[in-house]
Amino acid sequence: MAYELLYWPSIQGRGEFVRLALEEAGEDYEDVARGPGGVDALMATLKEGPTPSFAPPFLRAEGMTIGQTAAILMYLGERHGLAPQDTAGRLWVHQLQLTIADLVAEAHDTHHPVGSGLYYEDQKAEALRRAQDFTAARVPKFFAYFSGVLGEKDYLLGANVTYADLSLFQLLEGLDYAFPKATARALAQHPNLAALRGRVAARPRIAAYLQSPRRIPFNEEGIFRRYPELDS
Amino acid sequence: MAYELLYWPSIQGRGEFVRLALEEAGEDYEDVARGPGGVDALMATLKEGPTPSFAPPFLRAEGMTIGQTAAILMYLGERHGLAPQDTAGRLWVHQLQLTIADLVAEAHDTHHPVGSGLYYEDQKAEALRRAQDFTAARVPKFFAYFSGVLGEKDYLLGANVTYADLSLFQLLEGLDYAFPKATARALAQHPNLAALRGRVAARPRIAAYLQSPRRIPFNEEGIFRRYPELDS
Numbered sequence: 001m002a003y004e005l006l007y008w009p010s011i012q013g014r015g016e017f018v019r020l021a022l023e024e025a026g027e028d029y030e031d032v033a034r035g036p037g038g039v040d041a042l043m044a045t046l047k048e049g050p051t052p053s054f055a056p057p058f059l060r061a062e063g064m065t066i067g068q069t070a071a072i073l074m075y076l077g078e079r080h081g082l083a084p085q086d087t088a089g090r091l092w093v094h095q096l097q098l099t100i101a102d103l104v105a106e107a108h109d110t111h112h113p114v115g116s117g118l119y120y121e122d123q124k125a126e127a128l129r130r131a132q133d134f135t136a137a138r139v140p141k142f143f144a145y146f147s148g149v150l151g152e153k154d155y156l157l158g159a160n161v162t163y164a165d166l167s168l169f170q171l172l173e174g175l176d177y178a179f180p181k182a183t184a185r186a187l188a189q190h191p192n193l194a195a196l197r198g199r200v201a202a203r204p205r206i207a208a209y210l211q212s213p214r215r216i217p218f219n220e221e222g223i224f225r226r227y228p229e230l231d232s
Numbered sequence: 233m234a235y236e237l238l239y240w241p242s243i244q245g246r247g248e249f250v251r252l253a254l255e256e257a258g259e260d261y262e263d264v265a266r267g268p269g270g271v272d273a274l275m276a277t278l279k280e281g282p283t284p285s286f287a288p289p290f291l292r293a294e295g296m297t298i299g300q301t302a303a304i305l306m307y308l309g310e311r312h313g314l315a316p317q318d319t320a321g322r323l324w325v326h327q328l329q330l331t332i333a334d335l336v337a338e339a340h341d342t343h344h345p346v347g348s349g350l351y352y353e354d355q356k357a358e359a360l361r362r363a364q365d366f367t368a369a370r371v372p373k374f375f376a377y378f379s380g381v382l383g384e385k386d387y388l389l390g391a392n393v394t395y396a397d398l399s400l401f402q403l404l405e406g407l408d409y410a411f412p413k414a415t416a417r418a419l420a421q422h423p424n425l426a427a428l429r430g431r432v433a434a435r436p437r438i439a440a441y442l443q444s445p446r447r448i449p450f451n452e453e454g455i456f457r458r459y460p461e462l463d464s
Binding site: 047051052053054064066067068070071075087088091092093094095097098099102105109114115117123126129130133135137138142145148150185 | 307319330341
């Protein structure tokens with residue numbers, strides 16, 4: 001069956017975590033707002049139906065409309081072998097995903113520390129302070145945690161890739177785009193995270209996706225933005 | 233069986249969402265760091281075992297250690313009738329929980345917009361700006377969403393209480409403590425949310441809990457802090 005992904009058409013954003021899971025699963029999906037309906041198709045359906053979403057992304061599947069990135073990944077993960085089947089494993093991969101999401105939210109707030117409805121230019125002074133704390137304290141702390149979990153394994157849970165690995169890959173890609181200096185410094189402390197990133201990028205379906213026009217380039221409208229003044 | 237909850241002993245914080253679910257379920261639990269071991273017992277176990285947590289709260293149950301508030305609630309919800317059993321219902325209640333968690337994180341950042349490792353006093357100017365955006369734009373937007381989902385029903389999903397209702401109650405309590413003026417104004421627009429809050433508070437086990445010494449009072453160390461200068 002074909003999934004329908006509803007997300008902004010011009011950015012990776014939070015939708016990218018869902019796209020990576022769908023790509024790794026080899027599933028057909030329609031990225032609706034990138035089709036002829038555009039953003040209008042997205043906005044028209046956001047608050048629709050019995051399970052409306054507060055914000056994109058959301059996924060239509062099997063008559064359901066599922067919102068919140070981590071909930072969508074949990075659903076896809078269980079259906080497509082990107083998560084363990086047992087309770088303990090399902091919870092653990094979800095816990096890791098939620099921790100990744102925490103750092104993603106903090107990365108967003110480096111350029112929007114005052115309000116998501118304001119322009120970056122109107123909160124630049126606050127952004128400088130927040131980004132400094134983010135690169136100096138937060139990224140190293142989260143990297144140490146994920147590195148410790150990964151250890152010498154191929155993937156976070158062991159030999160098999162899960163949606164949390166795909167999300168950690170995307171987080172590392174995004175941080176490297178937005179904060180190349182700080183990320184290189186932090187990754188140098190944790191070569192196993194750099195290796196995981198390469199391992200995910202080399203998976204055949206992910207590699208093909210990254211080379212395809214379906215992969216939207218990073219830009220300064222998404223979560224991870226390259227504002228050189230914020231990287232130190 | 234008795235659960236072990238690992239969380240800071242002197243604040244409601246994110247642990248309170250777990251406490252409310254355990255109380256509503258009528259389950260025995262040990263709030264470990266409030267016992268003789270204190271914070272040392274919490275810190276000693278944070279990074280321990282095969283599923284370490286990045287931060288409290290975490291729950292020990294059936295030989296598992298589960299971190300991340302939403303993951304803990306998903307587990308407890310399914311075990312204790314605080315969530316539907318079917319896939320669509322499980323995902324929907326989790327989606328709502330994650331949306332509540334987003335506003336909880338934003339509430340925290342009103343007093344810590346620059347960095348969680350810095351004192352409020354060292355980021356007061358930024359906090360004033362962020363709190364203004366939070367009370368003027370974010371709270372009304374989230375309240376409109378939750379009010380629309382709730383509609384005329386007793387609880388978010390219908391006749392039966394779920395962990396998302398308990399969490400929404402706690403969010404409303406916290407916002408009312410931290411931002412009494414802004415919250416009263418926003419609730420006046422959505423009487424069904426005020427009614428939900430009262431409905432949860434009146435549930436026998438919740439009412440007993442709120443009157444007990446197990447309920448830690450709100451204070452200025454938790455997520456929801458009453459700094460009158462931030463309320464407008």
